[in-house]
Amino acid sequence: xxxxxxxxxxxxxxxxxxxxLFKDLSMHELGMVDSLLHERRYxxxxxxxxxxxxxxxxxxxxxxxxxxxxxxDSRGSLxxxxxxxxxxxxxxxxQSVRTAQARAIEDTHIVALFRAEFYSxxxxxxxxxxxxxxxxxxxxxxxxxxxxxxxxxxxxxx
Amino acid sequence: xxRALASGPLVWLGIILTTCLLLVLFQSMLWxxxxxxxxxxLYYIMSPWVNLAMSxxxxxxxxxxxxxxxxxxxxxxxxxxxxxxIAAASHDWRDKLKQYSDVxxxxxxxxxxxxxxxxxFRHPSAPKLSTASPTSGSVGFVxxxxxxxxxxxxxxxxxxxxxxxxxxxxAMELAHWIPSLLLVPYITYFFLLDGPRFKRFxxxxxxxAFFEKTLYLFYRVEDQIRRYFQxxxxxxxxxxxxxGLGLWFVGLNAxxxxxxxxxxxxxxxxxxxxxxxxxxVLVAAHDAPNxxxxxxxVVALFILVRLLDDFVFMPMTVGRSLRMHPxxxxxxxxxxxxxxxxxxxxxxxxxxGVVMVxxxxxxxxxxxxxIMARYWHARELRRQRARADL
Numbered sequence: 001x002x003x004x005x006x007x008x009x010x011x012x013x014x015x016x017x018x019x020x021l022f023k024d025l026s027m028h029e030l031g032m033v034d035s036l037l038h039e040r041r042y043x044x045x046x047x048x049x050x051x052x053x054x055x056x057x058x059x060x061x062x063x064x065x066x067x068x069x070x071x072x073d074s075r076g077s078l079x080x081x082x083x084x085x086x087x088x089x090x091x092x093x094x095q096s097v098r099t100a101q102a103r104a105i106e107d108t109h110i111v112a113l114f115r116a117e118f119y120s121x122x123x124x125x126x127x128x129x130x131x132x133x134x135x136x137x138x139x140x141x142x143x144x145x146x147x148x149x150x151x152x153x154x155x156x157x158x
Numbered sequence: 159x160x161r162a163l164a165s166g167p168l169v170w171l172g173i174i175l176t177t178c179l180l181l182v183l184f185q186s187m188l189w190x191x192x193x194x195x196x197x198x199x200l201y202y203i204m205s206p207w208v209n210l211a212m213s214x215x216x217x218x219x220x221x222x223x224x225x226x227x228x229x230x231x232x233x234x235x236x237x238x239x240x241x242x243x244i245a246a247a248s249h250d251w252r253d254k255l256k257q258y259s260d261v262x263x264x265x266x267x268x269x270x271x272x273x274x275x276x277x278x279f280r281h282p283s284a285p286k287l288s289t290a291s292p293t294s295g296s297v298g299f300v301x302x303x304x305x306x307x308x309x310x311x312x313x314x315x316x317x318x319x320x321x322x323x324x325x326x327x328x329a330m331e332l333a334h335w336i337p338s339l340l341l342v343p344y345i346t347y348f349f350l351l352d353g354p355r356f357k358r359f360x361x362x363x364x365x366x367a368f369f370e371k372t373l374y375l376f377y378r379v380e381d382q383i384r385r386y387f388q389x390x391x392x393x394x395x396x397x398x399x400x401x402g403l404g405l406w407f408v409g410l411n412a413x414x415x416x417x418x419x420x421x422x423x424x425x426x427x428x429x430x431x432x433x434x435x436x437x438x439v440l441v442a443a444h445d446a447p448n449x450x451x452x453x454x455x456v457v458a459l460f461i462l463v464r465l466l467d468d469f470v471f472m473p474m475t476v477g478r479s480l481r482m483h484p485x486x487x488x489x490x491x492x493x494x495x496x497x498x499x500x501x502x503x504x505x506x507x508x509x510x511g512v513v514m515v516x517x518x519x520x521x522x523x524x525x526x527x528x529i530m531a532r533y534w535h536a537r538e539l540r541r542q543r544a545r546a547d548l
Contacts, residue, residue, distance in 0.1 A: 035218075035354065035355070036354070038358060038361050038362075038369075038373070039362070040366055040369060042366060043536070043539045043540060043543060044539075045539060046366065046535070046536050046539055047367075047532050047535070047536075048366070049370060050528060050532070053370065054370075054374070055370070056370045056373050056374050056377075057370075057373070112369070112370075112373075114373050114377070116377045120209075123209060123213070124209045124212045124213050125212065125213060126213065
C-alpha cells in the first residue's frame with residue numbers, strides 16, 4: 001500500500017475506538033472512517049483554527065490537549081479537550097464560521113474529518129454515517145444542556 | 159484580508175498566464191494528457207457505480223475491481239460487435255474514402271450551382287450581363303458557369319485530393335494513439351482505487367495554517383472537474399438525442415450513431431462541430447444520392463442543434479458547471495487555440511476551471527494576513543523547538 005498502512009497494522013484504529021463519536025462502529029467500519037481522516041500534528045501554543053474562519057470539519061484529539069478560547073476574553077479558555085474528545089463539530093453540519101479559537105496547549109496529535117468527505121460517507125455508507133451522526137447529536141444535546149444549566153447558574157448568581 | 163489581491167486583476171493575470179503555460183506544456187505531452195483526461199471522464203462515470211457497490215458492503219478494492227471488470231467486459235462486447243464491421247470496412251477503406259471525397263466534390267459543385275442559381279453574380283472575367291434566361295429561376299443576374307470555372311475547379315480538386323493527401327497521415331496518427339489509449343482503463347483503475355489515498359498523501363504536505371483552506375481547495379477543484387465532465391457528458395447526450403431525432407425525422411440511416419459521433423466530435427470547440435457537421439452532411443449526400451435536398455436539410459438541422467447547444471444546452475450544463483462568464487469562456491477558447499492549437503481548444507476549459515479555483519484560493523491565502531501570520535508563528539515554534547538545548 002503506497003500511501004498508508006493496512007487496517008490490521010494501523011495503530012490509529014485503537015485510538016479512534018476510544019472516541020465517543022466512533023464507539024458504535026466495528027473495527028471494519030472504523031477502518032473505512034479512518035480512510036477519510038486527515039492526520040495533523042501541532043506544537044504547544046500553535047493555533048489550530050481561528051475565530052471567524054470558515055470551518056470545514058471536526059477535529060478529534062488523539063493525544064495532547066486543546067483549549068477553545070476567544071482572544072481577549074478574560075476567562076482564558078472556554079473549554080479544554082483531552083484525548084478521545086472532539087471539537088469544531090458544527091462545521092461538519094454547516095458552512096458557518098468558527099465562533100472561537102482552538103489552540104494546542106501541549107504537543108497535540110489530531111485527526112480531522114472534512115465535511116465533504118462526511119457527506120460522501122453518508123452516500124456510500126449511510127449506516128456508518130448515521131451512527132456517527134447519532135453520537136454527534138447526543139454529544140451536541142449534552143453540550144446544549146450543559147450550556148443552559150451554566151447560563152441558569154450565572155443568572156441565579158447575578 | 160486584502161480583497162483586491164484575493165481575486166483582483168493580479169490573480170486573474172496569474173490565472174490566464176498559468177493556463178496558457180499549462181496548455182503549452184500539455185501540448186508537448188499530449189500522448190499522456192489525453193489518456194489521463196479520458197481516464198478522468200471514465201472515473202466520473204464509474205465512481206457512482208463504485209460508491210453503489212461500496213454502499214452494499216463491498217470493500218473499495220473489490221468494488222473498483224468489479225466495476226473495472228464490468229467496464230472491460232462491456233468494451234470487449236462492443237469491440238466484438240464492431241470489430242467485424244471495422245475489419246470489413248478496412249479492406250476497402252481507401253475506396254470508401256474515395257467515395258466520400260467524390261461525394262464531397264459533387265456536393266461542393268452542387269452547392270456552388272445552387273448558390274449561383276439563387277444568388278448569381280459576375281466574376282470579374284465574366285462576359286457582360288445577358289438577358290434573363292427563360293430556364294433560369296433567378297432574377298436579375300444569370301450564372302455564367304465558364305466564368306467561375308477556375309476557382310471552383312481548384313476547390314473541387316482540393317476536396318478530391320484530400321484522401322490522397324491525408325489518408326496516410328490519419329492512419330499513422332491513429333496507430334500512434336493506440337498505445338496511449340490502452341493506458342486509459344489502467345489509469346482509471348488506479349484513480350478509482352487510490353484517488354482518496356493520494357489526496358490524503360498530498361494534504362499531509364500542507365502546513366497546518368493552510369490545512370482547512372487547502373482541504374476546501376481540493377474539494378472545490380474536484381467539484382469543478384466533476385461538474386465540468388458531468389456537464390460535458392450531459393451536453394453530449396442532449397446534442398446526440400436532439401440531432402439523432404432530427405436525423406431520424408429527415409430519414410437518414412443510423413441517425414443516433416451519427417449524432418453521437420458528431421456530439422463527441424463537438425468536444426473540440428468550433429473545429430469539432432464543423433468536422434462533425436461535415437461528416438453527417440457527407441453521409442447524407444452519400445446515402446441518399448437521389449435526394450439532393452437531404453444534405454441541405456441536414457445542414458439546417460445541424461445549425462438548429464448548434465444554436466440550441468450554444469444558447470440552451472451549454473448554459474444549462476457546462477456553463478453552469480464552471481460558473482464562468484460567457485465572454486471569458488469564449489476569449490479563453492480563442493486564446494487556448496492561439497497558444498496551443500487544437501489541443502489548446504480541447505483542454506482550455508477544464509484547465510482554466512481548475513487553475514481559476516486554485517488561483518482564487520491561493521490569492522485568498524496569500525492575501526489573508528492572519529493565516530500568513532499563523533504560518534510564520536508555527537514556523538517560529540518549530541525553529542525554536544529545533545534550536546532547543548543547542
